[in-house]
Amino acid sequence: MRDILPVLNGWYSAGVPFGLATVVSTSRSAPRDPGAAMAVGPDDEVVGSVSGGCVEGAVFELAQEVVASDEARLETFGYSDEDAFAVGLTCGGEITLLVRPVTAALDPAFGEIAESVAAARPVTVATVTDGPAPRGATLAVWPDRVTGTLGTTGLDVAVTADARGELALGATGLRHYGPHGERREDAVTVFLHSFAPPPRMLVFGAIDYAAAVARIGAFLGYRVTVCDARPVFATPKRFPEGVEVVVDWPHRYLGDTDTDERTVICVLTHDPKFDVPLLEEALRRPAAYIGAMGSRRTHDDRMKRLTESGLSEAELSRLRSPVGLDLGARTPEEVAVSVAAEIVALRWGGSGAPLTATAGAIHPS
Amino acid sequence: MRDILPVLNGWYSAGVPFGLATVVSTSRSAPRDPGAAMAVGPDDEVVGSVSGGCVEGAVFELAQEVVASDEARLETFGYSDEDAFAVGLTCGGEITLLVRPVTAALDPAFGEIAESVAAARPVTVATVTDGPAPRGATLAVWPDRVTGTLGTTGLDVAVTADARGELALGATGLRHYGPHGERREDAVTVFLHSFAPPPRMLVFGAIDYAAAVARIGAFLGYRVTVCDARPVFATPKRFPEGVEVVVDWPHRYLGDTDTDERTVICVLTHDPKFDVPLLEEALRRPAAYIGAMGSRRTHDDRMKRLTESGLSEAELSRLRSPVGLDLGARTPEEVAVSVAAEIVALRWGGSGAPLTATAGAIHPS
Secondary structure, three states: OHHHHHHHHHHHHOOOOEEEEEEEEEEOOOOOOOOOEEEEOHHHOEEEOOOOOOOHHHHHHHHHHHHHHOOOEEEEEEOOHHHHHHOOOOOOOEEEEEEEEEOOOOOOOHHHHHHHHHOOOOEEEEEEEEOOOOOOOEEEEOOOOEEEOOOOHHHHHHHHHHHHHHHHHOOOEEEEEOOOOOOOOOOEEEEEEEEOOOOEEEEEOOOHHHHHHHHHHHHOOOEEEEEEOOOOOOOHHHOOOOOEEEEOOHHHHHHHOOOOOOOEEEEOOOOHHHHHHHHHHHOOOOOOEEEEOOOHHHHHHHHHHHHHOOOOHHHHOOEEOOOOEOOOOOOHHHHHHHHHHHHHHHHHOOOOOEHHHOOOOOOOO | OHHHHHHHHHHHHOOOOEEEEEEEEEEOOOOOOOOOEEEEOHHHOEEEOOOOOOOHHHHHHHHHHHHHHOOOEEEEEEOOHHHHHHOOOOOOOEEEEEEEEEOOOOOOOHHHHHHHHHOOOOEEEEEEEEOOOOOOOEEEEOOOOEEEOOOOHHHHHHHHHHHHHHHHHOOOEEEEEOOOOOOOOOOEEEEEEEEOOOOEEEEEOOOHHHHHHHHHHHHOOOEEEEEEOOOOOOOHHHOOOOOEEEEOOHHHHHHHOOOOOOOEEEEOOOOHHHHHHHHHHHOOOOOOEEEEOOOHHHHHHHHHHHHHOOOOHHHHOOEEOOOOEOOOOOOHHHHHHHHHHHHHHHHHOOOOOEHHHOOOOOOOO
């Protein structure tokens, strides 16, 4: 949708109603991901795309209908084998679209959302797609404020809290609720669409543990890069699909790449020659989390070298070493869970204690 | 290998040397998983299989060679497109085999391992496949004892500790070490082969969170089953491949299925009508972990009903509710990490506190 938002905002600002179709879910391999959008505006002008071409005709008519009726529709399209071939798929697939009319009356926050996206300010937009709540109703969640309503206060409160979680990860997808926001019910389906890049996870050291940490990083929504100076270990074959694998000296790679205050950095190298210059670079950069693996002895030795390198107390205090929560983790997967748990706890201020042993809210509101 | 172990043990007991080929790793889709084995014994008798047929000829010769030379070999076979077609693959693949001679002198624990497997007693066998350690050397790890050596005490200690982790999960795969067991080095490759079924994770309630909990359960090595009474939610499509999805009343399904002291049970249903009878059943059964999701209010209400149902204090104390560690988790993936972290901490006795705030050993030895 990001690509066509300037055109949509032009129509919106001019007060012209338009029909907006958004991919809200897909099954098996579909040509476009959730969030892809197509719109039909004045004079039947079409922008964007929701498939490789095969369902656009039907969507065009649906978009006209929703504008005429002022009522949103939810439609699922399956690809026949022939269609699948036409859009370059070999195994079929299915996409579900929400098609809704957009006007200033129905969607008062649309202009503000478009401006945020244009200015690269992160925002998550929640839209009701199904169930006993007004279909097409939207709620926009920024880090510091909320606009709109999904129909009930309970639903607004629950979705706002969850949208903040997805916003931090730049994640997009469906969530289910009860009519008043009950988290373990399924009656109401809400599409959470985040306009923010996913945060980065940088894993240094292509050891056994790195593959497990990379997998759980991807599971949590990170865009993962693994970097190691040794070409025999830093091979894409050893890592899950979608993980970027870089052969370079860790501190040199980190010096040349971008990090921001959401980036997590996991140092799994095992050699002061790699990890001391790497941590010197990391501790002076924006990052949400900087963790380094190693025994207590490695940690003490590393801290000594880092102190000698002139890092300040405040810079050194950012280092989580030894990395992870104390779970007694043994296998690479268990260690990866302990690292992921520490990253989540640091993000939201959790203590790591069992919830059975604490009181108060289970997650921040 | 389990299938051919009785034959191998016959040869071993009779003092006849044989050549044993074991799949230690595969890439892309390969016909057999790590642990599959083929052996060549007296009079060139062949048992077992390591592929769909295409590399068995070469393995036959290798097995004869290793018996003649008394030296283990590591060999990788790639499938050409033609071979791949022959074994029913469409995209090629690669398998790596360790081929080693087995005699009483080279492998004194072989008979004891075979007896354990026959008696369904869990054991993990570690074998050096590559690097500066004696190729083919084995170490067998039972819950209560260890036999054999991989060449250095440091390597034996590290591999024993890790094998206990894999043993608890019935997991099989390669791990890498330094020559003296250094965990973050890669020089020595060791194949850990567990003869134990993977533990079960039972997830009740096919809500959004269930898919995330099922994924992280599979990541940790569990054989995952999701059960819900509602056929529209309990569909395989909503869950990752490999997860069993059952439509049944939770307490009825649990009443009819097997659990053991490694089983983890996650109750994500949202209705006392489902979860009270389910937890009554769960809390009276063998299980490593029984967790139930819900707000503090749901928890209080549930505990009241469970107490009324006549469960003892000891039975009730097994319930982890609200489920998970206090990470402030928001997204389904974050909640799943908090549940996984609690499961691991309970398994090995971890506190959940950050390792930066604790002293002493990072994982149990």
